[in-house]
Amino acid sequence: MNYTYLTTEALAERIHYDVQTIRDRLKDSVLIEGKHYFRPFGGRKILYIWETIERDMRQPQLEIDSSLINSGPAASPQPATEKANRAASVEVAFIPMAGGGICNG
Structure with missing residues:
Protein backbone atom coordinates (compact mmCIF):
# COMPACT_ATOMS: atom_id res chain seq x y z
CA MET A 1 0.00 0.00 0.00
CA ASN A 2 1.20 3.50 -0.81
CA TYR A 3 1.17 5.96 2.05
CA THR A 4 1.03 9.74 1.98
CA TYR A 5 3.62 11.23 4.31
CA LEU A 6 2.99 14.76 5.57
CA THR A 7 5.03 17.28 7.49
CA THR A 8 3.38 19.00 10.45
CA GLU A 9 2.66 22.04 8.26
CA ALA A 10 1.04 19.94 5.51
CA LEU A 11 -1.06 18.04 8.07
CA ALA A 12 -2.18 21.35 9.61
CA GLU A 13 -3.42 22.51 6.20
CA ARG A 14 -5.37 19.29 5.62
CA ILE A 15 -7.12 19.09 8.98
CA HIS A 16 -7.43 22.88 9.48
CA TYR A 17 -5.56 22.95 12.78
CA ASP A 18 -2.78 25.29 13.82
CA VAL A 19 0.72 23.79 13.56
CA GLN A 20 1.39 24.57 17.22
CA THR A 21 -1.85 22.80 18.27
CA ILE A 22 -0.70 19.65 16.49
CA ARG A 23 2.70 19.81 18.17
CA ASP A 24 1.49 20.74 21.66
CA ARG A 25 -1.91 19.10 22.05
CA LEU A 26 -2.38 16.31 19.51
CA LYS A 27 1.08 14.75 19.17
CA ASP A 28 1.60 11.95 21.71
CA SER A 29 -1.96 12.19 23.05
CA VAL A 30 -4.15 11.65 19.98
CA LEU A 31 -1.48 11.15 17.34
CA ILE A 32 0.73 8.28 18.48
CA GLU A 33 4.30 7.65 17.36
CA GLY A 34 4.57 4.41 15.40
CA LYS A 35 0.89 4.53 14.47
CA HIS A 36 0.18 8.04 13.16
CA TYR A 37 3.70 9.35 12.71
CA PHE A 38 7.32 8.28 12.67
CA ARG A 39 10.81 9.78 12.65
CA PRO A 40 12.58 8.71 9.46
CA PHE A 41 16.05 7.29 10.03
CA GLY A 42 15.71 7.96 13.77
CA GLY A 43 16.10 11.71 13.28
CA ARG A 44 14.22 14.70 14.63
CA LYS A 45 11.99 15.25 11.61
CA ILE A 46 8.44 13.93 11.97
CA LEU A 47 6.36 12.57 9.09
CA TYR A 48 2.66 11.91 9.62
CA ILE A 49 0.88 9.05 7.85
CA TRP A 50 -2.20 10.63 6.30
CA GLU A 51 -4.21 7.45 5.66
CA THR A 52 -3.96 6.33 9.30
CA ILE A 53 -4.85 9.77 10.64
CA GLU A 54 -7.79 10.13 8.25
CA ARG A 55 -9.14 6.71 9.25
CA ASP A 56 -8.79 7.36 12.98
CA MET A 57 -10.27 10.88 12.79
CA ARG A 58 -13.54 9.33 11.66
CA GLN A 59 -13.65 6.81 14.53
CA PRO A 60 -15.41 7.68 17.79
CA GLN A 61 -12.74 8.95 20.18
CA LEU A 62 -14.20 7.15 23.16
CA GLU A 63 -14.77 3.41 22.92
CA ILE A 64 -15.41 2.15 26.45
CA ASP A 65 -15.30 -1.57 27.08
Whole structure:
Protein backbone atom coordinates (compact mmCIF):
# COMPACT_ATOMS: atom_id res chain seq x y z
CA MET A 1 0.00 0.00 0.00
CA ASN A 2 1.20 3.50 -0.81
CA TYR A 3 1.17 5.96 2.05
CA THR A 4 1.03 9.74 1.98
CA TYR A 5 3.62 11.23 4.31
CA LEU A 6 2.99 14.76 5.57
CA THR A 7 5.03 17.28 7.49
CA THR A 8 3.38 19.00 10.45
CA GLU A 9 2.66 22.04 8.26
CA ALA A 10 1.04 19.94 5.51
CA LEU A 11 -1.06 18.04 8.07
CA ALA A 12 -2.18 21.35 9.61
CA GLU A 13 -3.42 22.51 6.20
CA ARG A 14 -5.37 19.29 5.62
CA ILE A 15 -7.12 19.09 8.98
CA HIS A 16 -7.43 22.88 9.48
CA TYR A 17 -5.56 22.95 12.78
CA ASP A 18 -2.78 25.29 13.82
CA VAL A 19 0.72 23.79 13.56
CA GLN A 20 1.39 24.57 17.22
CA THR A 21 -1.85 22.80 18.27
CA ILE A 22 -0.70 19.65 16.49
CA ARG A 23 2.70 19.81 18.17
CA ASP A 24 1.49 20.74 21.66
CA ARG A 25 -1.91 19.10 22.05
CA LEU A 26 -2.38 16.31 19.51
CA LYS A 27 1.08 14.75 19.17
CA ASP A 28 1.60 11.95 21.71
CA SER A 29 -1.96 12.19 23.05
CA VAL A 30 -4.15 11.65 19.98
CA LEU A 31 -1.48 11.15 17.34
CA ILE A 32 0.73 8.28 18.48
CA GLU A 33 4.30 7.65 17.36
CA GLY A 34 4.57 4.41 15.40
CA LYS A 35 0.89 4.53 14.47
CA HIS A 36 0.18 8.04 13.16
CA TYR A 37 3.70 9.35 12.71
CA PHE A 38 7.32 8.28 12.67
CA ARG A 39 10.81 9.78 12.65
CA PRO A 40 12.58 8.71 9.46
CA PHE A 41 16.05 7.29 10.03
CA GLY A 42 15.71 7.96 13.77
CA GLY A 43 16.10 11.71 13.28
CA ARG A 44 14.22 14.70 14.63
CA LYS A 45 11.99 15.25 11.61
CA ILE A 46 8.44 13.93 11.97
CA LEU A 47 6.36 12.57 9.09
CA TYR A 48 2.66 11.91 9.62
CA ILE A 49 0.88 9.05 7.85
CA TRP A 50 -2.20 10.63 6.30
CA GLU A 51 -4.21 7.45 5.66
CA THR A 52 -3.96 6.33 9.30
CA ILE A 53 -4.85 9.77 10.64
CA GLU A 54 -7.79 10.13 8.25
CA ARG A 55 -9.14 6.71 9.25
CA ASP A 56 -8.79 7.36 12.98
CA MET A 57 -10.27 10.88 12.79
CA ARG A 58 -13.54 9.33 11.66
CA GLN A 59 -13.65 6.81 14.53
CA PRO A 60 -15.41 7.68 17.79
CA GLN A 61 -12.74 8.95 20.18
CA LEU A 62 -14.20 7.15 23.16
CA GLU A 63 -14.77 3.41 22.92
CA ILE A 64 -15.41 2.15 26.45
CA ASP A 65 -15.30 -1.57 27.08
CA SER A 66 -18.70 -2.68 28.38
CA SER A 67 -16.98 -4.47 31.24
CA LEU A 68 -15.76 -1.09 32.54
CA ILE A 69 -19.27 0.33 32.46
CA ASN A 70 -20.81 -2.64 34.25
CA SER A 71 -18.10 -3.00 36.87
CA GLY A 72 -18.56 -1.21 40.14
CA PRO A 73 -20.26 -1.66 43.50
CA ALA A 74 -23.76 -2.21 42.10
CA ALA A 75 -22.72 -4.81 39.51
CA SER A 76 -20.39 -6.87 41.68
CA PRO A 77 -20.92 -8.85 44.88
CA GLN A 78 -19.73 -7.40 48.20
CA PRO A 79 -15.92 -7.46 48.37
CA ALA A 80 -14.37 -9.43 51.20
CA THR A 81 -11.66 -6.95 52.18
CA GLU A 82 -11.41 -3.19 52.65
CA LYS A 83 -8.83 -2.98 49.83
CA ALA A 84 -11.15 -4.79 47.43
CA ASN A 85 -14.01 -2.57 48.56
CA ARG A 86 -12.06 0.58 47.63
CA ALA A 87 -11.06 -0.92 44.27
CA ALA A 88 -14.67 -1.80 43.46
CA SER A 89 -15.88 1.74 44.17
CA VAL A 90 -13.56 3.36 41.61
CA GLU A 91 -15.53 4.76 38.70
CA VAL A 92 -14.19 5.41 35.21
CA ALA A 93 -14.98 8.92 33.98
CA PHE A 94 -14.11 10.36 30.59
CA ILE A 95 -14.90 13.91 29.54
CA PRO A 96 -14.85 14.67 25.80
CA MET A 97 -13.02 17.87 24.91
CA ALA A 98 -13.72 20.35 22.10
CA GLY A 99 -10.38 19.62 20.40
CA GLY A 100 -11.31 15.97 19.92
CA GLY A 101 -9.36 14.56 22.88
CA ILE A 102 -10.60 13.25 26.18
CA CYS A 103 -9.98 14.25 29.75
CA ASN A 104 -9.70 11.48 32.30
CA GLY A 105 -11.28 12.86 35.43
